Amino acid sequence: MASKKEIWFATSNAHKVMEAQAYLKTVNIVIHQAKIDVKEIQSPFLEEIATFKAKYAFERTKKPIIAEDAGLFIEALNGFPGPYSSYVYKTLGCEGILKLLTGIEERKAFFKAVIAYTEDGDDVKIFVGKVDGKISRKIRGTMGFGFDPIFIPHGFSKTFAQDSVTKDAISHRRRAFEAFATWFHDQMGHV
Numbered sequence: 068m069a070s071k072k073e074i075w076f077a078t079s080n081a082h083k084v085m086e087a088q089a090y091l092k093t094v095n096i097v098i099h100q101a102k103i104d105v106k107e108i109q110s111p112f113l114e115e116i117a118t119f120k121a122k123y124a125f126e127r128t129k130k131p132i133i134a135e136d137a138g139l140f141i142e143a144l145n146g147f148p149g150p151y152s153s154y155v156y157k158t159l160g161c162e163g164i165l166k167l168l169t170g171i172e173e174r175k176a177f178f179k180a181v182i183a184y185t186e187d188g189d190d191v192k193i194f195v196g197k198v199d200g201k202i203s204r205k206i207r208g209t210m211g212f213g214f215d216p217i218f219i220p221h222g223f224s225k226t227f228a229q230d231s232v233t234k235d236a237i238s239h240r241r242r243a244f245e246a247f248a249t250w251f252h253d254q255m256g257h258v
């Protein structure tokens with residue numbers, strides 16, 4: 068059996084860590100939360116924000132480290148809240164988003180997660196995951212976090228907050244971590 072590899076996840080969000088752990092343990096990678104209050108820059112690009120977070124976290128931990136930036140992009144709102152999702156969740160919340168979409172039939176949206184990984188604080192590898200879906204009419208479900216109660220993935224009828232099994236299997240985060248794990252094992256010479 069391949070030996071386990073340890074990495075750190077710089078995030079304040081314990082849900083993100085649990086979701087990453089649920090998948091990574093199946094591919095023999097051990098991930099620990101680095102509870103750093105990661106400084107965030109403002110940028111329209113999740114890639115730029117995640118890269119900044121990873122470098123910042125590496126300076127403080129000197130460990131092989133992942134940072135992630137994620138967001139909900141709503142088509143009828145030209146991609147809002149996107150990179151501002153964290154702030155918009157804290158200010159408007161799920162209810163505020165539903166209000167913004169009152170009377171709007173076109174409810175397409177996607178979640179995107181960008182992982183940035185560095186082992187030396189200089190070279191940063193980026194991995195992206197995306198899941199398409201739509202915004203529900205009502206807040207539904209209590210699992211997960213953030214905008215999960217209003218996001219219904221394409222091909223399903225329940226929100227991510229009603230169906231954590233589906234979220235774990237197809238989420239933007241799962242897909243980004245799958246891409247990371249494939250690359251990680253390749254470069255470690257593991258199978």
Ligand code: ITT
Pocket residue numbers: 077078079080083105135136137138139152153154156178211212213214215238240
């Ligand atoms: P860290 O920056 O410390 O990792 P955070 O929760 O602030 O934690 P982000 O800056 O990446 O994370 O903010 C993304 C926001 O987008 C987050 O606060 C949620 O509101 C939303 N979001 C991202 N991924 C989500 C998911 O899987 N389910 C529901 N909402 C999500």
